[in-house]
Amino acid sequence: MSAPRLRARKLDLKTGKVDLSHGAGGRAMAQLIGEIFAENFANDLLAQGNDQAVFSVPPGRLAMTTDGYVVSPLFFPGGNIGSLAVHGTVNDLAMAGARPLHLSASFILEEGFPLADLARIAESMGAAAREAGVKIVTGDTKVVERGKADGVFISTAGIGVVPDGLDLSGDKARPGDVILVSGTIGDHGVAIMSSRENLQFETQILSDSAALNGLVADMVAACGESLRLLRDPTRGGLAATLNEIARQSNIGVRIEEDALPVKPEVAAACELLGLDPLNVANEGKLIAFVAPEAAEKLLRVMREHPLGKDAAIIGACVDDPHHFVQMRTSFGGGRIVDWLSGEQLPRIC
Amino acid sequence: MKYVDEYRDGKLARGIAATIAREVRPDRPYRFMEFCGGHTHAIARYGLEDLLPENLRMIHGPGCPVCVLPVGRLNDAIKLARRPEVTLCTYADLMRVPGSDGMSLTKAKADGADIRMVYSTLDALRIAQEKPARQVVFFGIGFETTTPPSALAILQAKKLGLKNFSVFCNHVLTPAAIQAIVGAPEGASKVPLDGFVGPAHVSTVIGTRPYEHFAETYAKPVVIAGFEPLDVMQAILMLVRQVNDGRAMVENEYIRAVTQDGNLKAQETVAQVFELRDTFEWRGLGAVADSALRLRDAYAEFDAEKIFDVHTVAAQDNPACECGAILRGEKRPTDCKLFGTVCTPETPMGSCMVSSEGSCAAHWTYGRFRDSENRRAS
Numbered sequence: 001m002s003a004p005r006l007r008a009r010k011l012d013l014k015t016g017k018v019d020l021s022h023g024a025g026g027r028a029m030a031q032l033i034g035e036i037f038a039e040n041f042a043n044d045l046l047a048q049g050n051d052q053a054v055f056s057v058p059p060g061r062l063a064m065t066t067d068g069y070v071v072s073p074l075f076f077p078g079g080n081i082g083s084l085a086v087h088g089t090v091n092d093l094a095m096a097g098a099r100p101l102h103l104s105a106s107f108i109l110e111e112g113f114p115l116a117d118l119a120r121i122a123e124s125m126g127a128a129a130r131e132a133g134v135k136i137v138t139g140d141t142k143v144v145e146r147g148k149a150d151g152v153f154i155s156t157a158g159i160g161v162v163p164d165g166l167d168l169s170g171d172k173a174r175p176g177d178v179i180l181v182s183g184t185i186g187d188h189g190v191a192i193m194s195s196r197e198n199l200q201f202e203t204q205i206l207s208d209s210a211a212l213n214g215l216v217a218d219m220v221a222a223c224g225e226s227l228r229l230l231r232d233p234t235r236g237g238l239a240a241t242l243n244e245i246a247r248q249s250n251i252g253v254r255i256e257e258d259a260l261p262v263k264p265e266v267a268a269a270c271e272l273l274g275l276d277p278l279n280v281a282n283e284g285k286l287i288a289f290v291a292p293e294a295a296e297k298l299l300r301v302m303r304e305h306p307l308g309k310d311a312a313i314i315g316a317c318v319d320d321p322h323h324f325v326q327m328r329t330s331f332g333g334g335r336i337v338d339w340l341s342g343e344q345l346p347r348i349c
Numbered sequence: 350m351k352y353v354d355e356y357r358d359g360k361l362a363r364g365i366a367a368t369i370a371r372e373v374r375p376d377r378p379y380r381f382m383e384f385c386g387g388h389t390h391a392i393a394r395y396g397l398e399d400l401l402p403e404n405l406r407m408i409h410g411p412g413c414p415v416c417v418l419p420v421g422r423l424n425d426a427i428k429l430a431r432r433p434e435v436t437l438c439t440y441a442d443l444m445r446v447p448g449s450d451g452m453s454l455t456k457a458k459a460d461g462a463d464i465r466m467v468y469s470t471l472d473a474l475r476i477a478q479e480k481p482a483r484q485v486v487f488f489g490i491g492f493e494t495t496t497p498p499s500a501l502a503i504l505q506a507k508k509l510g511l512k513n514f515s516v517f518c519n520h521v522l523t524p525a526a527i528q529a530i531v532g533a534p535e536g537a538s539k540v541p542l543d544g545f546v547g548p549a550h551v552s553t554v555i556g557t558r559p560y561e562h563f564a565e566t567y568a569k570p571v572v573i574a575g576f577e578p579l580d581v582m583q584a585i586l587m588l589v590r591q592v593n594d595g596r597a598m599v600e601n602e603y604i605r606a607v608t609q610d611g612n613l614k615a616q617e618t619v620a621q622v623f624e625l626r627d628t629f630e631w632r633g634l635g636a637v638a639d640s641a642l643r644l645r646d647a648y649a650e651f652d653a654e655k656i657f658d659v660h661t662v663a664a665q666d667n668p669a670c671e672c673g674a675i676l677r678g679e680k681r682p683t684d685c686k687l688f689g690t691v692c693t694p695e696t697p698m699g700s701c702m703v704s705s706e707g708s709c710a711a712h713w714t715y716g717r718f719r720d721s722e723n724r725r726a727s
Contacts, residue, residue: 258359268350324718331578332359332366333396335715341694 011035016115023109023143036119037105037139040126045102045137053102053137058161063098065089066157074117074151077191078206079283081154082121086128086136087211087283088234089158094213095230095286097168097220098160100132105156106140110149121152132211134158166220172228173249177317178295180288182215182302183208183310184261185238189280190269205265210284215305219288222301226294232286239278239337241287242325252320255337257330259314279340289317356577357395365582366400372589379405381588382678383546384527386413386706387576393711395578398719401585408540408678409711411526411633412548414491415442415704416676419630420664422519423448426488429517429657430454430462436480438473439488441466446703449664470502477506477514486653489516494550496520496642497615500622503644503651517653518643521629523551524559525640529631530677531567540678544588546581547573549603556611560599568597575603622648630663632700633676672699675708682709683720689713 011031021028038046045053069085079087086103093100105125109118129136187208194205216230229249233241238260242253262277270277284307290298295313302308315327325337373379383389389409392398401407411417427448430437437454444455444466458464463483467473470487477485489499499516506514533539547560552573560571570591574584584602591597601607622645629641644652653659666672670692671685682688682701692698694710701707705714 264350268353271350271353322718322721324721326718329395330359331357331395331397331400332362333399334718335394335396336718338714341714 011115013115013119018109018111018113018115018118018143020111020143020145023141029141033139033141036115036122037141040119040122041105041129041136041139042126043135043137045135046139051138055102055137057101057159060161060163063093063096063160063162064157065092066155067092069154069156070150071192072150073192073195074121076195076207077204078188079209080121080124081152082123082125083128084207084209084283085154085156086125086132086134087209089156090132090134090211090213091232091283091286093158093160094211094216095168095232096160096162097166097216097224097227097230098162099217100134100158100160100213102135102137103129103156103158104138105136105154107142108149108153108155109141109143110151111143111146113151118152128211132213163220166224168227168229170229170231170245170248171250173245173251173289173317174228175251175317175319176292177228177289178292178313179242179253179255179315179317180290180295180299180302181238181261181312181314182212182286182288182308183284184263184266185233185282185285186262186266186270186275186277186280188283189237189275190266192281193273193275194269203265205263205269208282208284210307212284212286212307215302215307216286218301218305219298223290223294223298226291226298228289228291230286230288233282235281236340237277237279237281238287239276239325240339242337243323243339245289246320246323246325249317250323252318252323253315253325254318255315255325255327257327259312261310261312278337292316353577356575356579358579361579362400362582365579365586369405369582369586369589370402372586372593373402373405374593375404377404378543379589379592380408380540380542381405381544381546381585382408382410382530382540382542383581384410384412384523385546385548385551385576386416386704387549388546388574388581389413389708389711390706391576391578391581393715396715397578397581398716400582405585405589408542409675409708410530410545410678411631411676412492412523412551413701413704413706413708414495414521415446416672416700416707417521417526417631417633418443418446418490418519418700419632420448420666421630421661424452424664425659425661426517427452427454427457427462429486429653429659430457430464431460432484432657434484435657436463436465436476436483436485437488438465438467438476438485440490442704443488443490445697446700447667447697470498474502474505474511474514477511478509481513483513484656485514486657487514487516488519490519492521492523492548492551493554493619496619496623497554497612500618503622503648504618506651507648512650515651515653515656516644517659518623520623520642521631522640522642523548523555524562525637526631526634527560527563529634529637529640531563531569538674538677538679542569542678543592544570544572546584546588547571547599549574549576549580549606552603552607552611554612554615557599557601557607557609564597564599570597570600572600573603573607575606630661632666633673667698670699672701672709675701682712685709689717
């Protein structure tokens with residue numbers, strides 16, 4: 001009699017469903033990890049099959065971050081929860097000017113979740129990681145009973161290396177600094193919302209979900225010494241991010257509505273849904289605070305990168321003990337750009 | 350964005366602003382009330398104050414449905430939602446309005462009450478069809494704009510033979526509220542007004558005729574205006590001209606949507622399902638005669654008040670909260686001691702801080718930088 005084979009039959013990626021055995025630590029789990037995750041994330045560290053990844057790091061300071069993903073719907077125009085999980089964590093590292101190195105990925109799966117969907121998600125994660133130049137080097141899988149989760153939740157952590165001499169931080173903006181945004185705002189939140197509400201527009205609105213480390217590398221190379229800070233305006237949108245920084249840096253912010261890049265279809269959808277693009281999430285945009293003398297150069301460098309082609313200077317920092325973010329409206333009057341109160345879009349990332 | 354950007358054009362706005370500045374007489378005040386929260390929101394969001402002369406003041410009116418709902422009725426809705434058999438469907442704005450004892454629909458939901466936020470009455474009907482074992486109650490609030498959809502939902506429920514759908518009706522009438530303001534007895538709480546920016550969406554339903562009484566009897570000019578900022582600017586200019594000419598008439602700036610007679614079909618539908626209540630409590634205005642609607646007896650089977658035997662108990666607002674005086678136009682948000690201290694959109698103490706159409710929320714969210722400028726200047 002021959003020894004029992006670990007994988008008697010391959011996973012049924014067409015009609016198969018996640019069941020409780022896929023999280024039980026037995027063969028079924030090993031098979032799920034092997035055929036779905038290891039297959040799509042393939043790299044030398046993961047292939048060692050240990051409970052941890054062991055590696056050496058290049059010189060510089062380490063950056064570390066973590067994030068949970070519960071977006072609904074799991075698949076949306078322009079991406080899915082898998083690509084989003086990679087982009088979000090890569091971007092959090094990149095906003096420190098770090099070169100992202102490795103990610104971890106932890107999955108909480110709901111019993112009954114289609115294996116085909118899980119495979120699509122893993123495939124997108126693998127592709128997003130390769131494109132961003134990072135490896136998913138360790139992971140975890142849990143399965144919970146039907147009704148205890150919503151399909152799949154993903155939690156990722158990441159580490160990266162910040163080059164010596166670079167020190168970007170939310171408290172470094174000062175009066176006079178110029179503020180740039182890397183492209184059109186509100187695309188991700190509106191893509192999610194319109195797919196949820198079944199809104200049809202002449203052109204489909206795609207999420208901007210993308211890894212920004214390439215763009216950041218170009219920006220740091222050209223203007224590193226003049227950069228004060230970078231941040232990606234995700235949940236809460238540009239409004240929340242500007243308010244966070246105004247408070248952290250003890251400054252006020254003044255922006256011009258006419259300077260804000262917004263796609264017409266996003267503006268139209270916001271109008272229809274009663275949203276303000278300033279409050280709507282982005283997943284592939286950053287804002288940069290830079291010393292005034294380097295602003296034009298930075299704008300040029302950003303526009304040369306595909307992910308910064310619509311970059312714009314949107315305003316500047318002022319001395320303001322109230323930490324107000326104020327906007328000159330296209331209409332001519334002034335107003336505050338406030339944090340969003342309450343919930344605008346539930347579960348957008 | 351076509352059909353929207355035209356009404357937000359900054360260059361045109363500056364042109365109208367210059368005309369207003371040229372035409373106002375420096376020796377007199379111009380005090381105009383914009384009745385609707387939609388106008389209040391537009392004024393704050395586009396910073397219209399910056400474009401108007403100093404002796405022209407916009408006074409925010411009570412046209413914010415969430416704001417004028419009295420605490421007693423909100424308590425009723427919370428009580429309904431807490432009944433084990435009830436699923437309460439509500440517009441999201443109402444969720445965070447504080448009721449008595451710090452309770453709100455949001456808190457009741459967290460405690461386990463089955464409360465669903467819906468975009469329209471049709472969502473509530475759908476839930477009733479999908480969940481025949483639940484008593485689905487739609488929390489109907491609002492002026493003449495939201496009343497026709499409630500009427501339609503009731504007619505549809507009757508047609509479908511639904512036995513588990515009802516409406517908790519709090520629909521109110523705009524002309525009655527304007528009457529309460531202009532007809533208030535002379536005294537400290539009477540606000541001197543030189544004219545009204547009349548409702549936009551409400552007027553698409555009721556037309557321009559119902560306002561003629563105010564122009565004739567009380568000599569108050571009324572200009573019906575759309576909710577876009579240029580609409581408001583244009584309406585203000587038209588009001589300034591009426592005042593300067595000594596005229597008081599109903600004019601319609603919003604001709605692209607409002608006619609003299611309004612939407613007759615909607616009016617008929619509402620009249621079929623609803624009838625006048627003798628009196629109804631408004632936050633800020635108190636009991637106002639003939640100011641609200643209830644379901645006709647023919648539709649009693651869809652009337653949540655009858656099904657669940659609702660008897661509203663009048664409840665007090667927080668005594669320090671000035672929502673009442675603010676809704677009458679008597680005080681400004683900054684006159685309230687709670688404004689911006691314990692009362693913010695995150696932790697609202699009064700209804701005016703909850704809805705984005707409320708005066709307090711609009712001023713806090715968009716305009717509070719002006720207060721600090723004033724403080725520093727003084």
